Amino acid sequence: MENLDKLILELCKLPQETGWVEFKHNNCDPKMVGEDISALANSAVIADRSHAYMIWGVDDKTHEPVGTKVRLKQEKKGNQELENWLRYMLSKNADFEIHSADIDGKHVEMLVISKAMGVPVTFEKIDYIRVGSYTKKIIEFPTLQAQLWDKLRHEQFEDIYALSDIQLEEIPHYLNCEVYFDILNMPHPTSIEKYAHYLMEEGIIAKQDNGLYAITNLGAILFAKKLSDFPRVGRKAIRIVQYEGNNRLSILKEENTTEGYAISFENAVKFVTTLLPTKEDIDSVRRKTINAFPIPAIREAIANSLIHQDFFLTGTGPLIEIFENRVEITNPGTPLVDIMRIVDNPPKSRNEKLASLMRRLSMCEELGRGWDRMVISCELQKLPAPRIQIYQESTKVSLFSHLNFTNIPMEDKIWATYLHACVKFIEGNALTNSSLRERFGVAESSSGSISRLIKEALNKQIIRPVDSTTAPRYMRYIPIWA
Known part of the structure; x- marks a missing residue:
C-alpha cells in the first residue's frame, strides 16, 4: 500500500480513538481482533467511511508511535495462521488487508478494514459495533443497529471509489474537469485546489484518510477521459x-x-x-x-x-x-x-x-x-x-x-391506449373515441375499430369509464388506478 506511513501519521493526528480507528500496543488476542474487525467494519458504515483501521505500535492515549512486537503475518491461532483463521470466522463480506511500516524507526502493524457492504460484518456469527473506544455486540444498541441497517440499505454506487491514492495534481489526467464548469456556465477556477473544492462538494472526488485523493464512481462515470482507466466502470x-x-x-x-x-x-x-x-x-x-x-x-x-x-x-x-x-x-x-x-x-x-x-x-x-x-x-x-x-x-x-393502424399488433395497440389514457388524465382530461382516433391518425370511419380497441382495454382492466351511465358515443375513460 502506497504512502502507508503518511496514512498512519494522519490517523495519529486524531484527537481520540473513533468508531473507525483503534490503536493498540502489543495486544493481539485472536478473538479480540476478530470482534474488533466486525465492529470497525460496521462502524465505518455509520461514520460514512470507506475503510476502518486497526493499528499496533501507537499509544492509545498520546497517539505517539511506540513500536510493537506484533507481526500479523506470523501470528497464529493454534496451528493456523491468524489471517486464515480470521477470514474463516468472519462473515463472507468481511474484507481486510495487512500492512506494516516503520515510523521514526518504530515498527507499526496495521489492518485496513473495508466497510461492511450489504449486511453487517459478523465474527462467529455475531455482529459488533464500536461504542466510544469499546467493542460491543450491536444487539445491545438497537438505535445503532437501526442506523447501520439504514445505511447499508441505502449504499450508493456513486460514492464508492473508482480510483484511490492519487495526488490532487493527477486528477486532470483522469477527469475532464473543464466540462463540469463549461456546461454549468461557470468560470474555470484558477488553481487545482479551487477545482478540488467544487469537485469534492459534488462528490466527484474525495479526500482520503492518508491525505491523498480518490475519484468516485460518480466522477468516473460522468467525467472520465477514458472509462477504461477505471475498472469498476470501464464496461459501462x-x-x-x-x-x-x-x-x-x-x-x-x-x-x-x-x-x-x-x-x-x-x-x-x-x-x-x-x-x-x-x-x-x-x-x-x-x-x-x-x-x-x-x-x-x-x-x-x-x-x-x-x-x-x-x-x-x-x-x-x-x-x-x-x-x-x-x-x-x-x-x-x-x-x-x-x-x-x-x-x-x-x-x-x-x-x-x-x-x-x-x-x-x-x-x-x-x-x-x-x-x-x-x-x-x-x-x-x-x-x-x-x-x-x-x-x-x-x-x-x-x-x-x-x-399503419391495421398492422400494429393488438398488444401494442392496447398498451398505446393505456398510455394515452394516462397522458390525458395527467392533463386533466380523459380518453375518448375521438382522441384515440386522433392519436392513431385514423379517420372517423374507423370509429368502430377504435371502439373495439377500447373494449379490449376495458376487458384487460387497464382503463375504466369516468361515468358508466353515459351514452356510449359520449363515453370517457381514465386509467384503472385513477
Missing part, C-alpha cells in the same frame, strides 16, 4: 450498433464511447440521430426531411438507460441497437417502479446522485417528465407507443417507426 460505456434490415444478422456500424457520460452523451445522441432513417414530407410547401423516430423520445430513452441502470451488475452497460423499423435501448437492471405507473408516478432511481447531477448538467428532463415526453412525442407523430420489456437483469425500451 455506451455501445451503439446499427443493423441492416430488421434483424441482427448483419451489422452496418458499431461505436463504443470511451469517455464519461457528461462528455459522450450528446455525441451519442447525435451519432444515433445520424443513423436513423428519414423520410421527406411531401405535404410540406417546402421540402422537409422528417426523422422516422421522434428525437425527444430517443434522447429521453438514452438518458433513462444511463440514469436507471444497475451499476452493481458487472460486465454489461447501456446498449443502443438501431434497426430499420425500430430502436431498442437496453440497460442493466430492472425498474424500481411498476411499469403500469411509469408515466404518472414520481420516478425512483437507484442512482439518485447521478440522476441529480445529470439533470443539473441538462442531460435529461426534470424529474418525472421523461416518459411523458417519450409517449407524447410518439403520439404527435402517430407512431406506436414506446414498448418496455423487463428481463431478469435488464430493461429494454423499444421505439418504432410508422406503422
Whole structure:
C-alpha cells in the first residue's frame, strides 16, 4: 500500500480513538481482533467511511508511535495462521488487508478494514459495533443497529471509489474537469485546489484518510477521459450498433464511447440521430426531411438507460441497437417502479446522485417528465407507443417507426391506449373515441375499430369509464388506478 506511513501519521493526528480507528500496543488476542474487525467494519458504515483501521505500535492515549512486537503475518491461532483463521470466522463480506511500516524507526502493524457492504460484518456469527473506544455486540444498541441497517440499505454506487491514492495534481489526467464548469456556465477556477473544492462538494472526488485523493464512481462515470482507466466502470460505456434490415444478422456500424457520460452523451445522441432513417414530407410547401423516430423520445430513452441502470451488475452497460423499423435501448437492471405507473408516478432511481447531477448538467428532463415526453412525442407523430420489456437483469425500451393502424399488433395497440389514457388524465382530461382516433391518425370511419380497441382495454382492466351511465358515443375513460 502506497504512502502507508503518511496514512498512519494522519490517523495519529486524531484527537481520540473513533468508531473507525483503534490503536493498540502489543495486544493481539485472536478473538479480540476478530470482534474488533466486525465492529470497525460496521462502524465505518455509520461514520460514512470507506475503510476502518486497526493499528499496533501507537499509544492509545498520546497517539505517539511506540513500536510493537506484533507481526500479523506470523501470528497464529493454534496451528493456523491468524489471517486464515480470521477470514474463516468472519462473515463472507468481511474484507481486510495487512500492512506494516516503520515510523521514526518504530515498527507499526496495521489492518485496513473495508466497510461492511450489504449486511453487517459478523465474527462467529455475531455482529459488533464500536461504542466510544469499546467493542460491543450491536444487539445491545438497537438505535445503532437501526442506523447501520439504514445505511447499508441505502449504499450508493456513486460514492464508492473508482480510483484511490492519487495526488490532487493527477486528477486532470483522469477527469475532464473543464466540462463540469463549461456546461454549468461557470468560470474555470484558477488553481487545482479551487477545482478540488467544487469537485469534492459534488462528490466527484474525495479526500482520503492518508491525505491523498480518490475519484468516485460518480466522477468516473460522468467525467472520465477514458472509462477504461477505471475498472469498476470501464464496461459501462455506451455501445451503439446499427443493423441492416430488421434483424441482427448483419451489422452496418458499431461505436463504443470511451469517455464519461457528461462528455459522450450528446455525441451519442447525435451519432444515433445520424443513423436513423428519414423520410421527406411531401405535404410540406417546402421540402422537409422528417426523422422516422421522434428525437425527444430517443434522447429521453438514452438518458433513462444511463440514469436507471444497475451499476452493481458487472460486465454489461447501456446498449443502443438501431434497426430499420425500430430502436431498442437496453440497460442493466430492472425498474424500481411498476411499469403500469411509469408515466404518472414520481420516478425512483437507484442512482439518485447521478440522476441529480445529470439533470443539473441538462442531460435529461426534470424529474418525472421523461416518459411523458417519450409517449407524447410518439403520439404527435402517430407512431406506436414506446414498448418496455423487463428481463431478469435488464430493461429494454423499444421505439418504432410508422406503422399503419391495421398492422400494429393488438398488444401494442392496447398498451398505446393505456398510455394515452394516462397522458390525458395527467392533463386533466380523459380518453375518448375521438382522441384515440386522433392519436392513431385514423379517420372517423374507423370509429368502430377504435371502439373495439377500447373494449379490449376495458376487458384487460387497464382503463375504466369516468361515468358508466353515459351514452356510449359520449363515453370517457381514465386509467384503472385513477
